[in-house]
Amino acid sequence: MRISALVATAGLLFASATAANAAAFTNGDFEKGIDLPPGGFATVMGGDSSSIKGWTVIGNSVDYVDGYWQAGSGERSIDLNGMGAGGLSQTFDVVTGTEYMVRFLMSGNPDGADTQFLKASVNSGANSSIAVFAWPSSAANTRADMDWTEVFFTFTAGSSSATLTFESFFTSGFFGAAIDNVSVVAVPLPMALPLFGAGLAALGLVSRRRKQAA
Known part of the structure; x- marks a missing residue:
């Protein structure tokens, strides 16, 4: 029974890590949503939770872009300024105590001449994480080449969502900051293998003790 318990514990460690990688986050590339004019965009107002699948628009509004400029992934992306400063929000499942990494592509609306800032944040139970990113006015991106840049930050889940x-x-x-190709993945747990190794070592210790007793 003792050996079985040790094996089960090691198995649970790996099962938990696997489950953490399957957070129910959706539509990070913004490809699923309302029909958009090819080569154009639509302004989606704050409070809308149906036009961009999985996301709720906050603030004033955002521009939902399809072909007006080069997307970072697929055909669609987001300008966080529609008719004014806006944003997006999504709630999804996580595993309490697990560390996650949020990655996304950032650029800036090339029609504007100012430095464009965005704030990315995560709230999970009592835990929160905030990161601020800037797209400089000196950037040479164009509609044909948005020069998408990958950025990331991490958070630790404080609850199940x-x-x-x-x-x-x-x-x-x-003219705001632009985002595309958002992903949320669990950070690999470096302690998983040492703990699994400790479990195997304990199995060996039990085996040796049994042989000595025999």
Whole structure:
């Protein structure tokens, strides 16, 4: 019974890590949503939770872009300033105590000439994580080449759910930071293998003790 318990514990460690990788996060590339004019975009107002599948628009509004400029992944992306500063929010399942990494592609609306800022944040139970990113006014991106750049930050789940939010920090004008290809994945647990090894070592110890007793 003791040996079985040790094996089960090691198995649970790996099962938990596997389950953590399957967080119910959806539509990170923004490809699923309302029909958009090819080569254009649609402005989606704050409070809308149906136009962009899985996401709720917050603040003033966002521009849901399809072909107006080069997407970072697929055909669609988001300008966090529609008619004013806006943002997106999504709540999804996580495993309490697990560390996650949020990755996404960032650029800026090339029609604007100012530095464009965004705030990315996660709230999960009593835990929160906030990161601020800037797209410089000196960037040479164009509609044909948005020069998408991958950025990331981490958070630790404080409950069984987490809310990820992107907000424009550029409070005036129509030209905000752009995002695409958002993903949320569990950070590999470096302690899993040592603990599994400790379990195997304990199995060996039990085996040796039994042989000595014999």
